[in-house]
Amino acid sequence: MQSANHKRKNIIEWFWKNLFLLMATVSIISVVTIGFFVISNGVKPFFGPSSDTTIVYLEKFKATDQVRLDGELLTDFKEAFPLTDGEHTLVYNTPQGEETINITIDSQNEDPAQTAVFSDEPESSKLDDSVKYTSILDIKGETPVGNRKVSVVVPEPAYSVTDFLFGSEWKPTALKLYGILPMILGTLGVTIGALILGVPIGILTGVYIAELAPKRVAQFLRPAVELLAGIPSVVFGFFGLMVIVPLIQQIFGLASGTSMLAAIIILGVMILPTVISMTETSLRAVPNYYREGSLALGATKIQTIFSVTIRAARSGILTGVVLGFGRAVGETMAVILVAGNSPQVPDSILSSVRTLTSTVALEMSYASGRHSEMLYAIGIVLFIFIVLLNLAIMRLNKKAGDH
Amino acid sequence: MSRKTKDLLMKALIMFSTIFTVGVLVIIIGYIFIQGMGHLSFDFIFGSAETGGIWPMIVSTMYIVGISLAISVPVGIMAAIYLTEYAKQTKFVSLIRLATQSLAGIPSIIFGLFGLALFVRAFGLNVSILSAGFTLAIMNLPVIIRATEEALKSVPQSYREGSLGLGATKIQTIWKVVLPSALPGILTAVILAIGRIVGESAPVLLTAGVLKDLPTSVFDGGRTLTVHLYLLAQEAISPEDFQIAFATATVLIIIVLVINLIARFVSAKLDKTKA
Numbered sequence: 001m002q003s004a005n006h007k008r009k010n011i012i013e014w015f016w017k018n019l020f021l022l023m024a025t026v027s028i029i030s031v032v033t034i035g036f037f038v039i040s041n042g043v044k045p046f047f048g049p050s051s052d053t054t055i056v057y058l059e060k061f062k063a064t065d066q067v068r069l070d071g072e073l074l075t076d077f078k079e080a081f082p083l084t085d086g087e088h089t090l091v092y093n094t095p096q097g098e099e100t101i102n103i104t105i106d107s108q109n110e111d112p113a114q115t116a117v118f119s120d121e122p123e124s125s126k127l128d129d130s131v132k133y134t135s136i137l138d139i140k141g142e143t144p145v146g147n148r149k150v151s152v153v154v155p156e157p158a159y160s161v162t163d164f165l166f167g168s169e170w171k172p173t174a175l176k177l178y179g180i181l182p183m184i185l186g187t188l189g190v191t192i193g194a195l196i197l198g199v200p201i202g203i204l205t206g207v208y209i210a211e212l213a214p215k216r217v218a219q220f221l222r223p224a225v226e227l228l229a230g231i232p233s234v235v236f237g238f239f240g241l242m243v244i245v246p247l248i249q250q251i252f253g254l255a256s257g258t259s260m261l262a263a264i265i266i267l268g269v270m271i272l273p274t275v276i277s278m279t280e281t282s283l284r285a286v287p288n289y290y291r292e293g294s295l296a297l298g299a300t301k302i303q304t305i306f307s308v309t310i311r312a313a314r315s316g317i318l319t320g321v322v323l324g325f326g327r328a329v330g331e332t333m334a335v336i337l338v339a340g341n342s343p344q345v346p347d348s349i350l351s352s353v354r355t356l357t358s359t360v361a362l363e364m365s366y367a368s369g370r371h372s373e374m375l376y377a378i379g380i381v382l383f384i385f386i387v388l389l390n391l392a393i394m395r396l397n398k399k400a401g402d403h
Numbered sequence: 404m405s406r407k408t409k410d411l412l413m414k415a416l417i418m419f420s421t422i423f424t425v426g427v428l429v430i431i432i433g434y435i436f437i438q439g440m441g442h443l444s445f446d447f448i449f450g451s452a453e454t455g456g457i458w459p460m461i462v463s464t465m466y467i468v469g470i471s472l473a474i475s476v477p478v479g480i481m482a483a484i485y486l487t488e489y490a491k492q493t494k495f496v497s498l499i500r501l502a503t504q505s506l507a508g509i510p511s512i513i514f515g516l517f518g519l520a521l522f523v524r525a526f527g528l529n530v531s532i533l534s535a536g537f538t539l540a541i542m543n544l545p546v547i548i549r550a551t552e553e554a555l556k557s558v559p560q561s562y563r564e565g566s567l568g569l570g571a572t573k574i575q576t577i578w579k580v581v582l583p584s585a586l587p588g589i590l591t592a593v594i595l596a597i598g599r600i601v602g603e604s605a606p607v608l609l610t611a612g613v614l615k616d617l618p619t620s621v622f623d624g625g626r627t628l629t630v631h632l633y634l635l636a637q638e639a640i641s642p643e644d645f646q647i648a649f650a651t652a653t654v655l656i657i658i659v660l661v662i663n664l665i666a667r668f669v670s671a672k673l674d675k676t677k678a
Contacts, residue, residue, distance in 0.1 A: 023481035204420035232602030302410040330510025332605040390505040
């Protein structure tokens with residue numbers, strides 16, 4: 001009896017222990033998959049062409065139309081048909097008569113306009129070459145749903161990492177240019193501006209709460225800061241759009257007040273809670289004899305705070321600044337609402353600016369193919385930003401440990 | 404400059420900063436309340452989107468909060484129990500801790516991208532409340548794990564020793580002694596997590612979509628309150644739209660206020676039990 005009870009207890013112990021272990025494993029796996037999915041999608045554009053072969057799509061053709069591609073009769077027009085390099089003929093038979101289109105494909109050609117050429121086409125048709133690596137032939141003729149279209153999409157070659165990081169043009173749909181330099185500069189500009197605005201105010205507020213405020217006032221200020229941290233970012237953005245943006249428009253006489261400055265002000269306020277609470281906690285951790293020593297040597301309270309206490313709490317305060325930097329870099333919706341979002345290198349603090357995160361949020365819903373992969377690549381860039389920030393925090397904490 | 408004027412100047416700067424911080428909070432909340440309160444009504448909160456109401460958005464938000472908590476709370480708490488009570492403090496365990504900690508700093512939009520790739524596309528769940536719930540569950544997991552670990556660590560070792568000394572098994576000790584003492588800390592973390600999920604917008608936009616209808620199941624897309632406010636702010640033209648936007652912002656702030664109050668209440672209880 002005793003041993004049976006013991007056995008049962010052992011089984012229960014074993015069960016729970018392994019359930020806990022399983023849950024820990026699940027957590028780790030989910031963390032690893034995040035990295036895996038973002039990175040595996042984001043590196044694709046840099047390692048190979050956007051698709052294996054050239055593809056031809058037939059749009060708005062009707063079931064009664066007879067179409068032959070290189071002599072083969074096509075049945076399902078919803079399908080995409082792969083094409084090899086070289087000459088191809090597309091013959092179609094519609095109520096308007098029979099027409100022949102000759103297509104020359106040279107997917108390796110340096111000039112994207114020469115990769116797919118309609119060498120022979122009906123007179124009534126219209127060629128659209130405005131999109132790189134894609135040629136669209138618009139065939140005139142009566143159909144109720146619009147003109148029949150033949151689109152040839154040539155695979156884009158692997159994109160160079162330098163063009164991606166340092167290219168100054170982001171034109172993902174028409175020109176297939178994926179330079180994110182404007183967004184990197186936009187993110188850095190907005191973030192640094194927010195730090196210049198938010199860090200001094202945040203540190204000084206933290207100093208007040210930790211060192212100067214009467215107990216009752218501090219008890220009121222702490223929840224106020226927590227509340228500021230809890231307000232959803234969209235609400236900040238909405239407030240910015242309704243109040244800050246019109247204000248900037250009026251003061252500077254601009255056509256539109258959505259600007260880098262508006263984003264800086266909103267982000268500056270949004271990082272305040274992070275900076276304040278880190279400053280407060282690290283000031284509190286400074287032992288009291290530091291202050292007493294300084295005061296005993298004849299320094300005033302303010303002198304003690306600035307030359308002794310803040311110095312002793314330096315690494316904690318810096319961690320708060322770095323965390324604030326991270327929050328500003330990662331903020332998305334509030335920035336979209338107030339920044340204007342044009343993907344150009346900003347030339348002044350009043351010009352419209354777009355950040356890395358905004359680009360992802362604005363374009364992900366309609367992006368496909370390489371464009372979508374490039375948005376994942378932006379995700380990797382953000383990932384690297386944050387890893388670097390975390391390394392900085394780790395170094396700061398190590399330094400604090402050495403003291 | 405004399406010492407006195409210098410001190411005075413610095414003191415003035417400190418006071419200015421504090422007043423600025425509090426002022427910003429008061430102005431934001433006050434401005435939105437004044438503009439939005441007038442439009443708050445029974446019809447607004449419980450009306451459909453066609454009549455300018457926000458009931459579908461409230462339901463979508465609640466679904467997403469429910470799903471993500473149902474996953475992240477048990478998994479996170481159990482993982483934290485393993486890490487603090489069972490795992491030997493090896494390099495591997497500290498690596499896990501480092502990974503979960505750095506995950507907390509990753510921009511939420513990256514979780515959105517991940518949710519889009521995994522749940523929406525790879526798992527074929529499409530843009531739905533379920534996808535968003537899963538995505539936010541994973542986003543909240545590190546936060547819950549970390550907070551639970553902190554709460555478990557703050558339980559004095561003597562409690563465990565006392566329980567084990569009386570002949571309780573390890574799992575009995577965890578269930579009956581350690582967890583009850585750590586509960587207020589864990590609860591505070593869970594309540595604050597609700598606030599974060601309600602306030603989250605970028606990953607929800609990518610994974611749950613913008614559909615205004617009342618979701619009939621978790622496989623439907625749905626628009627949360629934050630996404631609703633975002634779209635209204637972007638598209639509003641008529642004064643009516645702006646009123647709805649202000650009222651929605653008011654509702655969001657009220658939710659955050661209530662959540663913060665409950666969290667404070669719970670953590671105040673924690674202090675009492677400690678004393």
